[in-house]
Amino acid sequence: MSTPAPAVPAPGADTEGLQVAATEQARHSRLPGWFVILWRNGKCRIGLLMLGAFVLVALLAPLIAPYDPRGDDFPTSLAPTGGHWLGTTAQGEDVFSQLIVGARTSLIVGLAAGLLSTLIGLVIGLTAGYLQGWVDEVLSFLINLGLVVPALPLMVTLAAYAPVRGLWLIIAVISVTGWAYGARIKRSQIITLRTRDYITAARFAGDGTARIIAREIVPNMTSLIVVGFMGAALGAIGGEAGLAFLGLGDPQTVSWGTMLNQASLGGALLTGQWAWLIAPGLALSLLITSFTLINFGIDALSNPHLRED
Amino acid sequence: MTLLQVENLSVTYTPRDLPANRAVHDVTFDIDEGEFVGLLGESGCGKSTLGNAVLRLLSPPARISGGRVVFDGVDVTTASEDELRALRWTDLSTVFQSSMNSLNPVIRVQAQFADTFAAHRIPGDVTARATELLELVSLDRHVLRAYPHELSGGMKQRVALALALALRPKLVVLDEPTTGLDVVVQRSILTRLAELRRELGFAVLFISHDLGTVLEMADRVMVMYGGEIVENRTAAGMLHEPRHPYTRGLLGSYADPRLPDVQVTYIPGRPPDLSRPHRGCLFTPRCPHAEDACREVHPELLPERGGLVRCLVAQEDRLPVVRLGAADAAATIGSHFPATGALTDPGGTPDVVAEAVLSVDQVSKRYTTRRGLRTSTTDAVRDVSFTLHPGRVTALVGQSGSGKSTIARLVTGVERPSSGEVRFEGGSGPTVRVDRLRGRALVDYRRHVQMVFQDPFSALNPTRTVAYALSRPLVNFAGLRGTAIRERSAQLLESVGLAPAGQFLDKLPHQLSGGQRQRVVTARALAPDPQVLIADEPISMLDVSIRAEILELLGELVRNRRLAMLYITHDLLSARLLADEVLVLNQGVLVERGPTRDVIGAARDDYTRLLLDSIPNPFAPAKRSGDASVVRSAQPGG
Numbered sequence: 026m027s028t029p030a031p032a033v034p035a036p037g038a039d040t041e042g043l044q045v046a047a048t049e050q051a052r053h054s055r056l057p058g059w060f061v062i063l064w065r066n067g068k069c070r071i072g073l074l075m076l077g078a079f080v081l082v083a084l085l086a087p088l089i090a091p092y093d094p095r096g097d098d099f100p101t102s103l104a105p106t107g108g109h110w111l112g113t114t115a116q117g118e119d120v121f122s123q124l125i126v127g128a129r130t131s132l133i134v135g136l137a138a139g140l141l142s143t144l145i146g147l148v149i150g151l152t153a154g155y156l157q158g159w160v161d162e163v164l165s166f167l168i169n170l171g172l173v174v175p176a177l178p179l180m181v182t183l184a185a186y187a188p189v190r191g192l193w194l195i196i197a198v199i200s201v202t203g204w205a206y207g208a209r210i211k212r213s214q215i216i217t218l219r220t221r222d223y224i225t226a227a228r229f230a231g232d233g234t235a236r237i238i239a240r241e242i243v244p245n246m247t248s249l250i251v252v253g254f255m256g257a258a259l260g261a262i263g264g265e266a267g268l269a270f271l272g273l274g275d276p277q278t279v280s281w282g283t284m285l286n287q288a289s290l291g292g293a294l295l296t297g298q299w300a301w302l303i304a305p306g307l308a309l310s311l312l313i314t315s316f317t318l319i320n321f322g323i324d325a326l327s328n329p330h331l332r333e334d
Numbered sequence: 335m336t337l338l339q340v341e342n343l344s345v346t347y348t349p350r351d352l353p354a355n356r357a358v359h360d361v362t363f364d365i366d367e368g369e370f371v372g373l374l375g376e377s378g379c380g381k382s383t384l385g386n387a388v389l390r391l392l393s394p395p396a397r398i399s400g401g402r403v404v405f406d407g408v409d410v411t412t413a414s415e416d417e418l419r420a421l422r423w424t425d426l427s428t429v430f431q432s433s434m435n436s437l438n439p440v441i442r443v444q445a446q447f448a449d450t451f452a453a454h455r456i457p458g459d460v461t462a463r464a465t466e467l468l469e470l471v472s473l474d475r476h477v478l479r480a481y482p483h484e485l486s487g488g489m490k491q492r493v494a495l496a497l498a499l500a501l502r503p504k505l506v507v508l509d510e511p512t513t514g515l516d517v518v519v520q521r522s523i524l525t526r527l528a529e530l531r532r533e534l535g536f537a538v539l540f541i542s543h544d545l546g547t548v549l550e551m552a553d554r555v556m557v558m559y560g561g562e563i564v565e566n567r568t569a570a571g572m573l574h575e576p577r578h579p580y581t582r583g584l585l586g587s588y589a590d591p592r593l594p595d596v597q598v599t600y601i602p603g604r605p606p607d608l609s610r611p612h613r614g615c616l617f618t619p620r621c622p623h624a625e626d627a628c629r630e631v632h633p634e635l636l637p638e639r640g641g642l643v644r645c646l647v648a649q650e651d652r653l654p655v656v657r658l659g660a661a662d663a664a665a666t667i668g669s670h671f672p673a674t675g676a677l678t679d680p681g682g683t684p685d686v687v688a689e690a691v692l693s694v695d696q697v698s699k700r701y702t703t704r705r706g707l708r709t710s711t712t713d714a715v716r717d718v719s720f721t722l723h724p725g726r727v728t729a730l731v732g733q734s735g736s737g738k739s740t741i742a743r744l745v746t747g748v749e750r751p752s753s754g755e756v757r758f759e760g761g762s763g764p765t766v767r768v769d770r771l772r773g774r775a776l777v778d779y780r781r782h783v784q785m786v787f788q789d790p791f792s793a794l795n796p797t798r799t800v801a802y803a804l805s806r807p808l809v810n811f812a813g814l815r816g817t818a819i820r821e822r823s824a825q826l827l828e829s830v831g832l833a834p835a836g837q838f839l840d841k842l843p844h845q846l847s848g849g850q851r852q853r854v855v856t857a858r859a860l861a862p863d864p865q866v867l868i869a870d871e872p873i874s875m876l877d878v879s880i881r882a883e884i885l886e887l888l889g890e891l892v893r894n895r896r897l898a899m900l901y902i903t904h905d906l907l908s909a910r911l912l913a914d915e916v917l918v919l920n921q922g923v924l925v926e927r928g929p930t931r932d933v934i935g936a937a938r939d940d941y942t943r944l945l946l947d948s949i950p951n952p953f954a955p956a957k958r959s960g961d962a963s964v965v966r967s968a969q970p971g972g
């Protein structure tokens with residue numbers, strides 16, 4: 026008697042099936058699964074739209090900004106007028122143009138420092154979790170060190186004593202201080218993943234460690250990596266603004282942080298230039314709000330029950 | 335008196351990404367006070383959904399879409415949350431399969447009892463009451479001071495049971511309370527449960543996919559298929575005269591492994607997709623007795639011979655008569671193992687045994703664990719020797735923790751023995767000392783020795799297609815490139831009964847059923863064309879009705895490809911069906927060995943007999959009613 030091949034497909038709707046169904050649906054629409062899940066959440070969608078607007082402004086900054094943000098041939102300390110929507114600075118620069126170009130800086134810092142610290146966290150977390158043994162002990166010590174050392178003072182010290190100034194210094198400082206949290210989460214995730222039978226099976230199929238990590242483990246961590254990136258980017262944007270506000274930023278770059286710094290130095294409060302003072306702070310909080318809203322959806326990535334609202 | 339009344343209950347899942355799923359459809363039944371009712375059916379038939387609906391524990395996307403549930407005069411379907419809270423736990427409590435994992439990990443057992451008492455304002459001394467409850471489930475009082483992680487699965491499950499009984503409920507819903515536990519532990523929990531019910535007189539709704547357990551325990555059994563109840567009658571009636579073809583099929587997967595002639599059957603095919611509308615009887619595609627009318631008319635659940643049955647042919651009394659458990663039953667129920675094949679009678683093939691391909695020689699493994707300053711040693715395996723031969727299956731039987739999987743790791747070179755030798759003699763070169771392999775040599779050795787894993791749901795990477803899984807050993811071991819990989823993968827799939835292969839190659843694991851996944855896992859193990867196959871509990875996570883199918887596949891592969899197989903299991907029935915030789919392992923020591931029939935048919939060792947007695951077997955009480963007390967007294971106390 027031949028072995029009967031089950032001709033009827035499996036009942037599609039097991040609970041696990043539900044979790045991957047979004048991924049499957051995304052396959053048809055060519056969007057990544059995590060994006061589909063994020064987009065479904067109302068709050069998250071608003072966050073994504075806001076972030077999209079910021080990205081658009083940043084990309085098109087040279088076209089949108091009416092003047093050169095560093096051009097200082099306007100009258101100084103103007104209140105908002107038709108020609109200068111948000112007035113001018115104490116040096117005679119156009120505040121609105123600075124605001125637009127500042128979006129670019131914030132997003133570049135967020136993207137670059139987010140990527141960099143996610144990458145550091147990924148490499149260290151994965152190596153520690155996968156290799157275990159003394160490698161893990163050394164790396165875990167590093168991670169814990171990174172977690173207990175307060176980030177802001179470290180950032181300030183690093184930025185203050187660095188021999189060079191510049192945006193990339195800020196990005197480097199933020200990445201170096203911000204990778205530890207992500208590394209710890211990734212380490213514990215890989216520790217649970219590495220004991221799965223499919224990892225053993227891959228070893229039985231003759232695959233090497235590097236391939237197993239890249240092809241078997243990392244694809245199962247995408248949502249975690251996305252979450253980690255968002256968190257790191259948010260921290261980086263806030264960090265840059267903070268450093269710049271303290272005067273530790275790159276004086277050559279226009280950013281919301283340096284704007285705030287100059288507004289307070291230039292006596293915006295005394296001259297009553299509310300717009301100069303409020304605009305960069307407001308832009309910054311809107312950007313941070315958009316990240317927070319996106320985070321609501323990110324919870325749903327890891328908890329399928331939250332997806333059914 | 336009627337305690338629980340379920341009337342025309344329907345539950346629908348309306349998930350966002352999938353079509354709506356009618357998980358429970360028009361279900362009606364009663365449970366009397368003190369009655370023990372079993373609810374049976376294969377995975378996905380809606381048992382848990384029904385159990386949760388009774389407790390109104392459904393959460394979105396599930397929704398009660400019709401009917402009502404009345405418990406002790408209260409309409410649960412419309413009751414307010416406050417009324418429900420008063421009812422749940424005090425009168426109506428539950429133990430899930432995962433209850434053992436739902437104990438709060440950071441507080442001691444005592445505190446969990448204290449919380450339960452406090453939540454329901456039970457006065458008095460917590461310790462005294464809790465000790466009393468633990469005694470009920472045969473646990474020692476020092477368990478109170480333990481954290482959940484310090485207890486074994488069986489102990490945790492008993493704590494969960496004690497908590498469920500804490501307030502003397504009238505009805506306890508048990509959803510797979512022992513699935514995943516080892517046979518011996520399972521047996522002792524069930525025995526205790528039966529005694530408790532006799533003492534305390536609560537009613538039970540016992541949900542399980544394991545017919546053997548349900549029939550042994552329950553007064554009355556309801557069988558569910560595709561969200562409907564298809565048969566409902568007394569356990570005794572069900573055992574002697576099952577009237578629905580599906581019930582007959584389920585019963586066919588049991589047999590007493592000690593009988594000289596063992597025959598099991600299975601129902602090919604899969605349950606219906608409940609998100610699509612169906613006309614006629616849901617069981618038609620799998621039913622051996624289906625007629626034209628079955629495709630058109632949806633049968634009602636009607637009284638028939640003292641029970642209720644949902645089958646057109648049975649209602650007209652035209653089903654053929656079968657004697658279950660008898661050898662001739664097979665011909666009338668679904669598919670069955672070939673009577674001449676090795677599967678039905680492995681002991682009786684006095685083949686000339688070929689040279690051993692793998693020898694395990696006086697192997698011991700000692701684990702040293704360091705906890706703070708103290709080190710403790712465990713002898714996982716002691717002085718074990720055996721050989722594996724081409725075309726033969728050697729079963730390694732033992733309860734969990736007996737060292738079975740350690741032996742698998744030693745044989746595959748994942749770990750090294752503390753003493754003794756593992757030799758592989760099947761390669762073209764000289765004998766390989768497996769206990770000394772490392773690096774590249776170990777990878778090369780795996781070409782010859784492959785594994786089939788226990789849990790088909792974790793043995794395949796959820797993000798990788800079937801084609802990718804199969805391609806890796808083909809690239810690494812067979813050196814295939816380009817289109818040859820896909821061709822060979824397709825052949826492999828067809829050799830494990832997944833045809834046409836094109837339909838499966840690009841699927842992701844979640845698009846396959848459990849049985850199909852296990853076939854893919856087997857195909858991957860066959861890819862390097864190994865000589866030795868280690869199967870570590872390959873069927874224990876599968877539905878009872880699929881188990882026989884996978885066993886048959888493994889048996890065929892061994893015979894056709896002259897594989898040497900080590901079949902690791904705690905299930906003696908499957909060992910009886912598949913193996914030529916049986917090794918019984920108890921706490922790391924081989925206590926009994928020999929041809930399957932001799933070891934199982936006439937077990938000499940006490941431990942082997944305990945394992946045999948722990949197998950749920952619905953036919954056993956009928957055949958061995960006299961020695962039931964003997965069985966019980968053989969249980970370990972704790």
Ligand SMILES: Nc1ncnc2c1ncn2[C@@H]1O[C@H](COP(=O)(O)OP(=O)(O)OP(=O)(O)O)[C@@H](O)[C@H]1O
Binds near residue numbers: 038349
């Ligand atoms: N969250 C969910 N969303 C959509 N469908 C679901 C969900 N949970 C369960 N289902 C579907 O409802 C049906 C019944 O599921 P249920 O969990 O009650 O099965 P079961 O009989 O308890 O199975 P098992 O033996 O595997 O526990 C199945 O078809 C299942 O796929």
Ligand code: SF4
Binds near residue numbers: 580618621628633644
């Ligand atoms: S109604 Fe027909 S198809 Fe359904 S179980 Fe009865 S005989 Fe089989």
Ligand SMILES: [Mg+2]
Binds near residue numbers: 383509
């Ligand atoms: Mg269930």
